[in-house]
Amino acid sequence: MSRTRAASASAASALLLVETLQRRFVDKLETLARDSQDPTNFREVEWLRDQGLHGGGTRLEVGDTALFDRGSVNVSQVHYDDDPARKLGSATALSTIIHPRNPLAPSVHIHISWTEMRKGPGHWRLMADLNPAIEDLEATEAFEKALEAASPEQYEYASEQGDRYFYIPALERHRGVTHYYLEGYATDDPQADESLARCVAEAALDTYVELLGRALGRPSDEEQRAVQLAYHTLYLFQVLTLDRGTSSGLLVHDQNDVGILGSLPSHVDRELLASWIERLEEPQNELLHDIVAALPEETPAPVTGEAKIKLANVVRQHFRAHPDALLQQASGDMLPPTVDNHR
Numbered sequence: 330m331s332r333t334r335a336a337s338a339s340a341a342s343a344l345l346l347v348e349t350l351q352r353r354f355v356d357k358l359e360t361l362a363r364d365s366q367d368p369t370n371f372r373e374v375e376w377l378r379d380q381g382l383h384g385g386g387t388r389l390e391v392g393d394t395a396l397f398d399r400g401s402v403n404v405s406q407v408h409y410d411d412d413p414a415r416k417l418g419s420a421t422a423l424s425t426i427i428h429p430r431n432p433l434a435p436s437v438h439i440h441i442s443w444t445e446m447r448k449g450p451g452h453w454r455l456m457a458d459l460n461p462a463i464e465d466l467e468a469t470e471a472f473e474k475a476l477e478a479a480s481p482e483q484y485e486y487a488s489e490q491g492d493r494y495f496y497i498p499a500l501e502r503h504r505g506v507t508h509y510y511l512e513g514y515a516t517d518d519p520q521a522d523e524s525l526a527r528c529v530a531e532a533a534l535d536t537y538v539e540l541l542g543r544a545l546g547r548p549s550d551e552e553q554r555a556v557q558l559a560y561h562t563l564y565l566f567q568v569l570t571l572d573r574g575t576s577s578g579l580l581v582h583d584q585n586d587v588g589i590l591g592s593l594p595s596h597v598d599r600e601l602l603a604s605w606i607e608r609l610e611e612p613q614n615e616l617l618h619d620i621v622a623a624l625p626e627e628t629p630a631p632v633t634g635e636a637k638i639k640l641a642n643v644v645r646q647h648f649r650a651h652p653d654a655l656l657q658q659a660s661g662d663m664l665p666p667t668v669d670n671h672r
């Protein structure tokens with residue numbers, strides 16, 4: 330069965346936007362790869378929600394190349410036009426994470442989404458954060474300036490919210506070096522709101538490609554690669570224990586587990602990850618224990634497709650057994666949509 334699309338005009342406009350951004354980003358990354366003598370093409374993977382009846386998505390992914398450790402650029406649209414009992418009308422999103430091979434090149438996470446409830450207005454969610462294993466202060470400044478120029482009125486608040494959302498209390502540090510996060514954003518000018526989403530996304534995507542290109546020629550050593558492995562371990566820890574978007578996606582359905590966990594790097598340090606169990610309060614310490622157990626017993630541990638499915642089931646089972654533990658997850662001033670919004 331083919332994938333259906335949401336009926337509303339605003340959802341259609343949002344889908345066109347995120348599909349255009351997806352192609353823009355991947356084209357630039359593939360061009361950069363060719364220019365660096367690494368002719369890499371992203372692979373297209375389609376997934377369907379309820380056999381396509383309620384939409385689905387397409388992710389363009391890459392990994393294990395000279396340039397990319399892991400990369401995933403996802404577009405999805407889920408809708409319930411046929412089910413008036415659902416609170417959610419539709420959700421349309423671009424979500425991407427790139428983990429470069431070179432430890433001196435930063436990772437990046439960008440999320441742009443439009444959500445419509447069946448009753449009430451729609452809203453945007455805008456996220457962009459730079460995540461280096463080893464910080465380059467010039468790169469951090471360039472990323473911040475690009476986002477500030479794209480949204481001068483919203484930047485200070487979005488930066489403050491991003492720093493709150495991506496803070497890891499147990500490790501007393503942030504996931505990245507600069508964070509942008511607007512939740513539930515909407516004004517009385519829908520066209521201006523969509524324009525803001527486009528400007529923020531293009532600024533983040535285009536600036537990241539420039540920063541990645543600058544870092545490619547820098548030689549790295551074994552010590553720096555060890556720092557990167559430790560950082561990738563922290564990244565997996567934050568995504569699986571704190572990120573509300575990941576947890577909510579896994580709780581709503583199990584039809585795209587590998588795609589939802591496309592943000593995870595290729596390898597992590599199981600021993601380092603296990604050392605953080607005692608830093609967590611109950612029941613999150615149980616969750617991390619089960620996450621470690623789900624990873625392959627290799628050094629470093631590969632985060633394979635099979636491992637992602639196991640990890641997805643661990644997270645899903647944990648939060649179904651301990652729904653109150655969701656309150657321990659990341660948030661800003663506004664709580665992101667939860668599983669309840671989809672019922």
